[in-house]
Amino acid sequence: MYHIALKMLIGDRAKYIMLIGGLTFAALLMTQQCAVFFGLLSWTTSHLRNMRAAIWVVDAKVEQVNEVKAMRDTDVSRVRSVAGVAWAVPLQASILQSKLSDGNFKPIMIIGLDNTTLVGRPSRMLAGRLEDVRLPNSVIIDDLAVQRLSVGRARPLHIGDTFEINDKEARVVGICKADRHFFGYPYVFTTYDQALQFAPKTRKMLSLVLAEPAPGWTAARAARQIEKETGFSQSRGTGLRAFTEEEFFWSTIWWYFRNTGIPASFGTTILLGFLVGIAVCGQTFYSFVLENLKNLGALKAMGASNGLLSRMLLLQALTVGVIGYGIGVGLTVLFGLLVLDKGMPPFLMPWQLPVATFVVILLICVLAALLGIRKVWQLEPAIVFRG
Amino acid sequence: MTNEDHANGNGSARALAVHVRGVTKTFGKGDAATHALKGVDFDARLGEMLLIVGPSGCGKTTLLSVIAGTLEFDGGEIDVFGCALHGLRPREVTEFRKRNVGFIFQQFNLIPTLSLIENVSVPLIINGSSRRAAEKEAGALLDELGLAGRGRESPLNLSGGQQQRVAIARALVHQPRLVICDEPTSALDKETGQHIMELLRRVARKPDRCVIVVTHDSRVFKYADRMTEMEDGRVERVHEGSSHYKEDAEH
DSSP, X not given: OHHHHHHHHHXXXXXXXXXXXXXXXXXXXXXXXXXXXXXXXXXXXXXXXXXXXXXXXXXXXXOSTXXXXXXXXHHHHHHHTSTTEEEEEEEEEEEEEEEOTTSOEEEEXXXXXXXTTOTTOOSEEEEEOGGGGGSTTEEEEEHHXXXXXXXXXXXXXXXXXXXXXXXXXXXXXXXXXXXXXXXXXXXXXXXXXXXXXXXXXXXXXXXXXXXXXXXXXXXXXXXXXXXXXXXXXTTTTBSEEEEEHHHHHHHHHHHHHHHOSHHHHHHHHHHHXXXXXXXXXXXXXXXXXXXXXHHHHHHHHTTOOHHHHHHHHHHHHHHHHHHHXXXXXXXXXXXXXXXXXXXXXXXXXXXXXXXXXXXXXXXXXXXXXHHHHHHHHHOOGGGGGOO | OOHHHHHHTOOOOOSEEEEEEEEEEEESOGXXXXXXXXXXXXXXXXXXXXXXXXXXTSSHHHHHHHHHTSSOOSEEEEEEXXXXXXXXXXXXXXXXXXXXXXXXXXXXXXXXXXXXXXXXXXXXXXXXXXXXXXXXXXXXXXXXXXXXXXXXXXXXXXXXXXXXXXXXXXXXXXXXXXXXXXXXTXXXXXXXXXXXXXXXXXXXXXXXXXXXXEOOOGGGGGGOSEEEEXXXXXEEEEEESSHHHHHHHHX
16 A cells, blocks of 8 residues: 555645655755854864864863963973873964955964974974974964965965064965864964964963873873862862863853854754744645545545554655655755865764754654544544545 | 454355344534434345435435444444444454445545556555555456556546446455445436446346445436435335336436
């Protein structure tokens, strides 16, 4: 009977297309909006991927990775002295203004790396040598900086070119690939000492300490030890706060959930996709069942059980669900492929997302089918004798 | 006799196919209650084509529905091929209907999105036949009913008479012992209606089968072996043969 159920479904072209269209729209809206949302959230933690370290030590009041509360230079030594820390290096991160050839200014994210070890260095160089960043006034810029800072130039910024950071000349010695920052600032890497030269002077200049646990210590245990030995207290704002990479990631994500309207905004759109899916699919499928009530009554009169008719309806609903899901997620992937190269808008589709969308679409279909099934169970086969 | 025997309709062999005693059916409650059947007594025999006639609203279709097991009744007893419908659970009634009853409806009730062969094969598939076997059998029956080579067409391409022929094929394909026809000619012109009745007599009436037709189309009364006349929820008269009605029809 299942092939008959499918033919009944496909035969009603208008409703079939309407059902698939509704579910495609729901799947597209939910998956695409989630992917943009995840992409945006991933931007908030770009520091973690661009500078990679097992332990991140920050001021006691810092809650997320983009928040900079300067520490004293001596705090590096405090961290190094903690049992369980193999090594610790300073890192400078600040937002500065760079001057473009046409006279305009663009904000950049300058990262000052430990002079000796260059810990926190970019993971992928596109051009130039990493070591050259130790040369005077040298910087390594990311590909976004090439795009943003080349405005007004005859050709894009390249190795050997100079530009101004905070009225000081910076020479490009390398181009790297970096994950995009949440605020869209291009990354400019230099050494810690040179970063202090570019940045305006303040009483405290150290932004972060990157550390590695000693052999036999986990990052989490070493982080707790740092907090213990430096007398960390968030409420009093004393000591140093230490995060493992994963702790800092989730702390940042939850901070954005708590403090911005982004999740609510995307959540509303995603919920809208779900509701549109339910409304369109439920209403269309129910009207499909109503229009076929005579036929279903005839099948029931001929001896088709409620169970058989329910399975037929479920098959019909799930069929349009799977097709709608396939098209919707396919369109999302296409969207992703188109925008990933451009880098805008943000897009991140972990494998869990299409799986979750599939489950939600199936849920929509089952709910829609249940409306029809309820009607069929109430249906008296004698309906076929009524004109 | 076991429940399964009941569901299969394997009761002891009798001349009576359908035996109805004191059946009542009321729709609605209180002041809005409509007493559709008021203690109906009714018999149909094996091998006969029996017509149930009467004015609109007299309870013909309700009686047909309760005999076919598509509508629950309030009181009385119904035995179909020795199987007491009043003693069966709903699931057993469905099982009984599946195996023993074929339906022909006033509006044909063919599924428009299925081909003729698929429409006719439905009862066989419901009864557990494979799709291939069911379609083969359905195709053969359609050939026999004059629709050879048209099995893959849509019912929408057919005339009313042709659609009713397909409906007859669907009603008979699984060899039911009781064939229920609700106004099978009312949507057809006179000539087509008579062809359909001739066809029904030819293919449906067999010694081990009973055909019950509800109609108020007097043009087809002449095809009845017996005729039961209903009025106001009761059986008023039973006519052996149809000569009386033949005369009425001619006038």
